[in-house]
Amino acid sequence: MVTNASEVDHYASDFKQLQALNDNNWVSPIRSHAMETFAGIGLPTTRKGNEKWKYTNVAPIARIPFALSSSSNTSIDVIKSVAPWSDSWTNVVFVNGFYRKDLSDQSDEFELTNLAELIEERIPVENLGSLTDISDDGFAALNTSFLQDGIVLKVGKGKTVEFPINVVFFSDGSPSTVAHPRIFVKAGRGSSVSVIENYVGGGGDYSLTNSVSEILVEEDAVVNHYRFLSESEHTYDVGYGRVKLSDNSVFNSRSFFKGANIGRYDLNVLIDGEYASCDLQGLYFTSGDQHMDNFINIDHAKPYGTSNLFYKGILDGKSRAVFGGTVLVRKPAQKTDSVQSDKNLILSADAEVDSKPALFIYADDVKCAHGATAGNVDADTLFYMRSRGIDLETASRLLIYGFAGEVIDKVEIPELRDFLEEAFLTSLPSYKFEF
């Protein structure tokens, strides 16, 4: 990949300053290695032959010399007004990528620390980075180069965490700044936990959030993962998630997108144990000139795995949504059962959807299927509703809500479901399907 020298230089000087702050720390060599890697590969701006970024142009992100952001004294009310929140949850707040102890809950049920503290105390985090292949991803390399703060969560063996852990990454929208949040979760054998990752805020000028999450799910453990992305129309948000499942473990993911100028979510679930399963669902609503790219991959490496991938998109304005979903079934992964689907409802003549649901199958005794649809509602559906006296606008609204509701309804945390319903239903457009 061709790299742009000035883009790398800019980050290199910020990098030197950061490294000087934590000399001889356990993170120093990790960062140095990542920066060297980044200098070699740069951001994925090359278009030709670039299958991973085929439909998403990151040149606008590469062009801006983003400076490292600093913390700010944002109040709790601002956070609560934009992110899901319940006092019964364990809430953890980061502003511009920095942990805000004063706004966050503590818990002795599980190990919950912020990365900056672990760096300060010189306590290395075992397995941090083990799921991230920085050699293949300029954004993940950049995140790792600036490893500074984030959340480290470890749930002990057999522990069932009753209430969700709600992690809010709020950006105050300082112009031309970047935050590199980092999440590391380890769910011990037989444990069960729900984690909500929120990316919210942003301002009237361009800023970048470049996150990396790694989730290790040990034998028999269950992780329910929610992701909510709703940032300003000037925010760029690149998220990189890596999950590894052991025997009999379960990973459920629900991803909701309604904000950011360019958004990208690259999620890869490695099924590395027998009888493990994952259920990945997503809802994206794009409007204006937003661009959202969901790049969702499931890697079946062991037998008897099941996976379900179910994404839905609603497109309005001049927006563009990209769905790249890949199910890979490796040779040892016999008896895999996998379903994948991406459905798109296009509301505007200027919107575009690009969907690429791929299957790569190397084991024979498997059942794999995928499907994709794009377009409007069909005429019969609309006539059925109208024949009951419902006008076009109401019928259209019910169908659009229903389309979104299929994903929102499956959220099992009541407060979060209510929040999402409100967040989506109030912003979905009033529209008339006509034929």
Add this chain to the structure above:
Amino acid sequence: MAHFATCPPGVRCPIELMTYFRINEVDSGQFERTLIIADEGSYVSYLEGCTAPMRKTHQLHAAVVELVALKDAEIKYSTLQNWYPGDKDGNGGVFNFVTKRGAARGENSKISWTQVETGSAITWKYPSVILQGDNSVGEFYSVALVNNHQQADTGTKMIHIGKNTRSTIIAKGISAGKAENTYRGQVSILPNADNARNFTQCDSLLIGDECGAHTVPYIEVRNPSAQMGHEATTSKVNDDQLFYLQQRGIDLEEANYMVINGFCRGIFKELPFEFAMEASQLLRVSLEGTVG
């Protein structure tokens, strides 16, 4: 080497035009071109069959086929490709890199590609239809069977430009031995293609645990009135079906052939009758030794 065929206005060509290709020379290549123009209101059906004798080294086939259908015209292009696939260890065989493009240029025009691909060491080909005329129709029906060390990467492109354009893609892939089979296809619905429709169905069967079957669709929709649907499945031959046939006294190899032939029937029926018979026979020969 080149062929040109034009079908004059209003003529329904009553017989199938048939060509037969063979590559004989060792270490040779063949680079033919074909252009078919169907004038207004005409119909033509064109068949091509391809074989090559066994050679220890590779041969190259790199052809270009271009089809143009004007107003109300229809072109049906069928291929039975059985170039030498190489031996069971992957020695020899034809590299089959073919460019096939169709322009459904006039209103109500139709271009239909049907292919049965059983041969060649490596096949790369994507017969495409550019649906320019309003109400034009594009079809792609394909069976691709690979065995031993063969690789096939084939599919289509349907580019919807005109209004009320429709395309149908039905692709059946069968992989056996150590072979790799990929369906790779693009469906693009451009901003002016109001009420465009596409339906795509890709099904893959795997025989044995050393082969691969891959499905890579690219779907690009830029018009809200479009309806496009893509479905794909991958599995092995259904054990219950095989058992049912065996229980009725049919041996496993024959049962396997019957099930796979049934899997491909929808495509074979798009071929002219004699060709369909030949395609079934080709399937039988290609499947020999894949079970048991």
Add this chain to the structure above:
Amino acid sequence: MSKHNLIEIKNLHASVEDIEILKGINLEVGVGEVHAIMGPNGSGKSTLANVIAGRPGYSVTEGEIIYEGDNILAKEPEIRARAGIFLAFQYPVELPGVRTWQFLKAAVDAIRKENGDEEMGVRDFDKLLEEKRQLVEMDPDLVKRSVNEGFSGGEKKRNEILQLALLDPKLALLDETDSGLDIDALRIVSEGVNNFKGPQKSVLLVTHYQRILDYISPDYVHVLVDGKIVKSGGAELALELEQKGYEWIRESTGTEVQT
């Protein structure tokens, strides 16, 4: 003319994709009457029901449909529905993600609004819905699910009859509502229609078979062949048709019948 007609269909011609299906239908349905339209497959029975309800894709090339004194051909389907025309679909449509409760309430409210009434309160609506649900013996769980999604054929038809009871129209068009039903479902569906019937209500029932007429007795029976009504009579005509088959119509009327 002593009788008061709810709907009058005059010389109706209708086409689908340029193929003429209805070739001059004349039919009057009086208030309080039950009419059955019978005919072989492809005769145009379903087309007639759908054209009355205003389904897009059908073009009326000639004739008119007068409903309560107005020609309704230019009216949108929802306007016709609010005026009291209800079509029970032959193939009820699935609405993924749209909850049945929400859908039914929107329909009830649309009609109330048309009549100048307020939207119905949630509690009142729940009560009404529960009452009607019990009437059609529909599984209470189905009301909580998406409209028709994953319903069996019989459940879908029951849902149609539930809507008939709930929306309480003036004219019920039943499009092959009996097809694909087992005896129990047929009984419940028929009871639903019989409950609906009354001096102020009219029913136009489209069917291929005489079977449903054992449960819902029609005042008039019309035989539709190749887009035209070729014979009309009382309930006895249906029985005669059942015994003698559509072939008999051809002989007695000189019409070609394709079966």
